[in-house]
Amino acid sequence: MQVLEKLTSADAIALEAKHGAHNYHPLPVVLSRGEGVYMWDVEGKKYYDFLSAYSAVNQGHCHPRIVAAMTKQAQTLTLTSRAFHNDMLGRFEAYATEFFGFDKLLPMNTGAEAVETAIKICRKWAYEKKGIPEEKANIVVCENNFHGRTTTIISFSNDEEARKNFGPYTPGFVKVAYDDLDALETVFKNTPHIAGFLVEPIQGEAGVYVPSAGYLKGAKALCEEYGILFIADEIQTGIARTGKILAVDHEEVKPDMLVLGKALSGGAYPVSAVLANDSIMEVIKPGQHGSTYGGNPVAAAVAMEALQVVLDEDLAGNAERLGAIFRDKLNTYIKTSSIAKLVRGKGLLNAIVINDDPESSTAWNICLALKENGLLAKPTHGNIIRFAPPLVMTEDQLMDCVSIITNTLRKFEK
Numbered sequence: 001m002q003v004l005e006k007l008t009s010a011d012a013i014a015l016e017a018k019h020g021a022h023n024y025h026p027l028p029v030v031l032s033r034g035e036g037v038y039m040w041d042v043e044g045k046k047y048y049d050f051l052s053a054y055s056a057v058n059q060g061h062c063h064p065r066i067v068a069a070m071t072k073q074a075q076t077l078t079l080t081s082r083a084f085h086n087d088m089l090g091r092f093e094a095y096a097t098e099f100f101g102f103d104k105l106l107p108m109n110t111g112a113e114a115v116e117t118a119i120k121i122c123r124k125w126a127y128e129k130k131g132i133p134e135e136k137a138n139i140v141v142c143e144n145n146f147h148g149r150t151t152t153i154i155s156f157s158n159d160e161e162a163r164k165n166f167g168p169y170t171p172g173f174v175k176v177a178y179d180d181l182d183a184l185e186t187v188f189k190n191t192p193h194i195a196g197f198l199v200e201p202i203q204g205e206a207g208v209y210v211p212s213a214g215y216l217k218g219a220k221a222l223c224e225e226y227g228i229l230f231i232a233d234e235i236q237t238g239i240a241r242t243g244k245i246l247a248v249d250h251e252e253v254k255p256d257m258l259v260l261g262k263a264l265s266g267g268a269y270p271v272s273a274v275l276a277n278d279s280i281m282e283v284i285k286p287g288q289h290g291s292t293y294g295g296n297p298v299a300a301a302v303a304m305e306a307l308q309v310v311l312d313e314d315l316a317g318n319a320e321r322l323g324a325i326f327r328d329k330l331n332t333y334i335k336t337s338s339i340a341k342l343v344r345g346k347g348l349l350n351a352i353v354i355n356d357d358p359e360s361s362t363a364w365n366i367c368l369a370l371k372e373n374g375l376l377a378k379p380t381h382g383n384i385i386r387f388a389p390p391l392v393m394t395e396d397q398l399m400d401c402v403s404i405i406t407n408t409l410r411k412f413e414k
């Protein structure tokens with residue numbers, strides 16, 4: 001059978017084109033192996049990974065400790081469902097709640113599921129604790145947010161591609177400009193029955209928009225003033241990516257609900273979670289939420305090891321240090337560049353803005369050239385290229401990557 005034979009990149013791409021739904025537009029590269037900061041395609045060409053599966057692979061590809069934890073658990077017990085207890089879930093919950101400083105954790109699998117979970121908990125809390133009349137709860141979200149792809153989540157997206165013809169949409173969401181405390185206060189003042197404020201501490205998909213200093217702290221203060229839950233979606237920004245364990249740590253903000261995914265497993269397995277204190281989490285009772293795979297023993301073993309690796313290897317410190325070097329080097333280049341407008345970001349979550357029409361394919365063409373030069377990155381909305389390598393990168397490797405990026409950009413200068 002064809003799928004068992006050795007494939008060329010062209011074969012693999014053709015198989016996907018013929019037999020797979022076309023719901024993504026990947027760069028034309030077919031990867032078959034990863035280790036640390038590197039990936040190899042089926043022809044054996046080696047690349048630096050500068051996307052890290054949207055910040056899932058913070059701990060590096062196939063981290064030996066995470067793979068060992070996964071393998072051991074996979075050979076022991078993989079799934080019981082939550083109809084029964086398993087001997088790993090409680091350990092993971094104890095470990096992760098202490099790690100992040102919350103009373104309780106609710107385990108799910110994907111990021112979007114965890115966001116959905118947070119929305120459900122927030123609404124239930126609003127009716128049962130805050131006293132909002134049934135069916136009336138509103139959740140405030142930000143313009144240009146990205147929280148996933150479910151029907152409810154795309155209901156409050158303003159990405160037309162993500163929304164169009166998927167209606168009718170879920171009501172109960174109110175949009176506010178990102179990084180604008182005055183606008184937030186106006187919405188809080190003028191909208192009845194607000195239960196929660198759902199926010200990305202840095203807007204990743206939108207193009208790595210870092211809000212002004214004090215925004216998150218100010219938003220949290222407003223939430224406290226109005227009795228509104230501050231829900232931080234740290235699926236992309238969390239777990240050392242921005243130079244701290246959480247991006248909200250930069251402003252010493254403690255969310256009422258914390259949503260995690262992606263690097264919670266170091267890219268080995270789908271693991272997501274919502275964390276909150278008892279006064280919030282206790283509104284969820286048996287039968288009111290769940291997932292067959294959520295909290296399975298493999299997920300629990302993998303997530304504990306993935307978090308411990310982040311601490312043991314000081315990945316937050318490394319992200320902070322290398323991120324500063326990266327922006328410094330790119331800023332030096334950009335001073336004399338006509339193709340790159342600016343670099344922005346925090347830690348190792350960065351992006352450059354290409355100096356061209358947002359509708360043009362320049363960012364895409366630059367990513368194709370980067371691929372030829374051995375570095376994989378992907379454009380995000382509107383001629384922006386996100387740069388997010390695994391956090392296990394060394395300074396020498398980073399300097400090598402800076403050379404690849406600047407040499408590639410140089411070819412596009414007008």
Ligand SMILES: *Cc1c(COP(=O)(O)O)cnc(C)c1O
Pocket residue numbers: 054110111112113115146147148149200204205233234235236237261262
């Ligand atoms: C990736 C992402 C999600 C969705 O996670 P999935 O695992 O793809 O469902 C939600 N929020 C943010 C901020 C993300 O970056």
